[in-house]
Amino acid sequence: MTQTSNDIRAASAISRPSRRQMLMITGFAAIGGGAAFNWDWLTAVGAAPLILSLAPCAAMCALGLCPSLRGSMGPAEHPVESNIMTRITPTHRRIRIALWTGAIAIAVLVAVFAVLRRDQNHAAQTVYHGEANIRSEFSLVDHHGQAVTQEDFAGRWQLIFFGFTHCPDICPTSLAYMDNVLELLGPDADQIAPLFVTVDPERDTPEVLKDYVANFHPQLIGLTGSQDQIAKATDAFKVYREKLPAKTGPHGYMVAHAGHFYLMNRDGGFEAVFLESEQPAVEMAEQISTRIENERKTH
Incomplete structure (x- = not known):
């Protein structure tokens, strides 16, 4: 019973996002919100495609689900931790799939929003193509x-x-x-x-x-x-x-x-x-x- 309780606490500690991860998630959410309201400017400076391409990777890495980063951390320091990591891998896989699906959905929604906003504002703006x-x-x-x-x-x-x-x-x-x-x-x-x-x-x-x-x-x-x-x-x-x-x-x-x-x-x-x-x-x-x-x- 004691070993099981320790395993549960260890699993909770491993799967719980750290403060750094939470800050990364919050920061990325702020960037995403800013992108929705300033999409024209981001497109003009060429940053919009970069934000869309990095969205799923940043979210996964913030939650510690990036395979390359997790592998670079080296082996587990405790056999219990290694055992637990093996057992929660299917959960990570499901979370990873959910994150990718959510990131793609967000990217599509932001792209649609940008197109609709551009078309809506186009008629009400005077566009200049030079003095001539x-x-x-x-x-x-x-x-x-x-x-x-x-x-x-x-x-x-x-x-x-x-x-x-x-x-x-x-x-x-x-x-x-x-x-x-x-x-x-x-x-x-x-x-x-x-x-x-x-x-x-x-x-x-x-x-x-x-x-x-x-x-x-x-x-x-x-x-x-x-x-x-x-x-x-x-x-x-x-x-x-x-x-x-x-x-x-x-x-x-x-x-x-x-x-x-x-x-x-x-x-x-x-x-x-x-x-x-x-x-x-x-x-x-x-x-x-x-x-x-x-x-x-x-x-």
Whole structure:
């Protein structure tokens, strides 16, 4: 009876994970959790495949089930331990199979999650593939009812924002931000054509735009047009927009859109893109002033 009790206690001591093993398990679980929420970054740096490939090995070794590590520990120090290890080998084999199965299932779930997350976010993001793909090309109508194209602003810098007059927060906040930037530019603001292009031409007529832009900088020009004209303009600037049903919105819909400012040079070429949330107005004004000053030095 005493020998049996000792064997049981020895088996318990051998099979129980050590503190180091528990720390390894906890650490790996934390890494796995971080991977689920930052998968895009891990994929970008090439770490995602490594994490997936090491998952089963790390889990097995953390529990002391890695054959190579267990073999390197040398023979058992006590005959009872050797006997017990022999007897619990089938249990280890079952645990090993369960771990491999679980690791593969986790890898598949994480991969599916990453794909679904990428597809879900793709539509709502503006993707840039170089300056050549962002161009100032449009044929629209300003808030005075006059037909205009990019040629009407040739020789001036263009600061362009896409939005709509029924936008509840982003558009008025961004246009007020643009107003602040133009004020900070001082005399340099006269060299810039600030343009507000609607992504909702169905409701934003020239008359509606005229009343709306009057709330912001006096130089701000509102632009609208037909659905086809707006589609061509948003395509030229790579602007995301999507009409969405909204029971509480005016006329039963809202328009989701990107909130970028596009700075185009005097030739209509792409110069920079800004987001209100990425820098204070004074910093954006300084960046624009620097570009204008550099232009003066080279001409």
